Amino acid sequence: MSQASEPSPAGPATPTRTTRTRQIRVVGLVVALAVLAAALVPIVLAVGPPTRDELLEQAGMKGKQQLVIGVKDDQPGISQRFSNNVWKGFDVDIAYMIASFLGFDRSQVRFLPIESEDRARRQASDGDGFVTVDLVIASYSINKKREEEGAVFSSAYLHTEQSVVTLQSFKGPVSSLQDLAGRSVCSLTTSTSIERLTEAGATPRGRNRISECIQELYDGEVEAVTTDAAILAGFVTADRPGDDGQRFPVTLRNTKPLRHWDIGSSPQERWGVNTGPNRALRDLVDLALYTSANDEEDSTWENAYNANLRWQQQYNPGQPVAEQEQPEARKVEVRQWPWERIALPAPAHPGSPPTSVTANRAAWRGRGRRSSGC
Known part of the structure; x- marks a missing residue:
């Protein structure tokens, strides 16, 4: 066979004009995206909503060693x-x-007893005088009058x-406040x-x-109590x-069995946290509540409800203790990158005793009623 018939060795492939054009376009696109990203980052940082970290800074929580919270000290199952x-x-x-959401562990939380009339001003007693607490979480019903007094919920x-309790021996029934007309009620x-009792003819x-x-x-100084x-x-x-x-040691004198009456006249009492005038702190509290209510993996609220309220229902027949579902919270816009996820951190404290949580959160919802404004 002659040399002319032998195949020549393969040389290096020469890029076609089309391939080079594509490479140039890809490089150009990458450069353009990089320029665009560099231009957009400062804009996002300048005009977007604050990050959670920035909210913590604005709320004065960064570097803070103790969170002081005003609570009730005489309410079994609520705060005792x-x-x-x-x-x-x-x-x-x-x-x-x-x-925990604000970055404090259990040892950094200080509770101070607060009286009802001091909740709007966030003034609690520390034994030596009154101090301004960071938050008030004290069975505080949200209403317009309290907001006008300075509470920020x-x-x-x-x-x-709202409901009524009497001694077990009381001759009922009590289906409305009008049934207490002529009687002394605390x-x-x-x-x-107080105003509603007067309207109903009670003392x-x-x-x-x-x-x-x-x-x-x-x-025996009054015949009923309502709140x-x-x-x-x-x-x-x-x-x-x-x-x-679990038991509630109620250290009162001359105790007697009580009866709980459903008076059917008040709407939802909506308990809120008084955060004071710091808007960033209110946003953080709402963010904590929103995250808890919408994270199916988190059962902190349900555990608190089960450990303190749910089991009491057997001793309060006929009167719902409270709704069994966490209320929906206001959604707070925070700035985050696509790979970031706002989530409630694992509790920084042991929390309530573990209890079983039902598969779905939908449960009993109260009927529309008038407000007692506890």
Whole structure:
């Protein structure tokens, strides 16, 4: 065979004009995207909503060593201070949940007792005088009058309703406040229940603490007490055991069995957190509540409800203690990159005893009623 018939060795492939054109276009596109990104980043940083970190800075939470929260100290199941200075209750667990979101662990949270009339001003007693607390989480119903007094509320974290308790021996029924006409009835001085009792023909007695009202009921000085059902349920339950053996040691005198009455006349009592005038702090609290309500993996709220309120229902037949679903919270816009995800951090505290959470959060919803304004 002649050399002319042998194949010549293959040389290096020469790029075609089309291939070179494509390469040039890809390089140009990458450069253009890089320029565009460099131009957009400062714009986003300048005009977008604040990041969560920026909100923490604006709220004065960065570098803060202690979060001071005003709570009630005499409401079993809601917020109660025990003799060893341990605090327990639904409001306490919600306070820890919010504190964790703000970057504080359990040891950095300080609770101070706060009276009803001091909640709008956020003034609580530390034993030596009054101090301004960072947050008020104290069975504080959201209403316009309180906002006019200076309270700045977060979204609601619990829905309940107004009800009445009497001694078990009381000859009922009590299906409305009108059924208490001519009788002496105690309520918190700052609640709108006082005015409503007068309208119903009852004789109201105002006290600063609901435990004082219950004591007067035991002593026969009044015939009934009215305020939010979630508050009264703890006194009706008293020291009877929960599913896990939990009890509410109510240190009142001359205690007697109580009966809880559904009066069917008030709408949802919407409990909120008084955050004060710092808008960034209110946004952070709402962000914590929104995240908790919308994260199916998070059961902190449900655990708090189960540990403190749900098990009491057996001792309060006929009167719903509170709604079993966390209220929807206001959505707060925060700036984040696509790969970022706002999520409630794992609680920085042991929290409530573990309890089972139902598969879905939809549960009993209260009927539309008028407000007691606890």
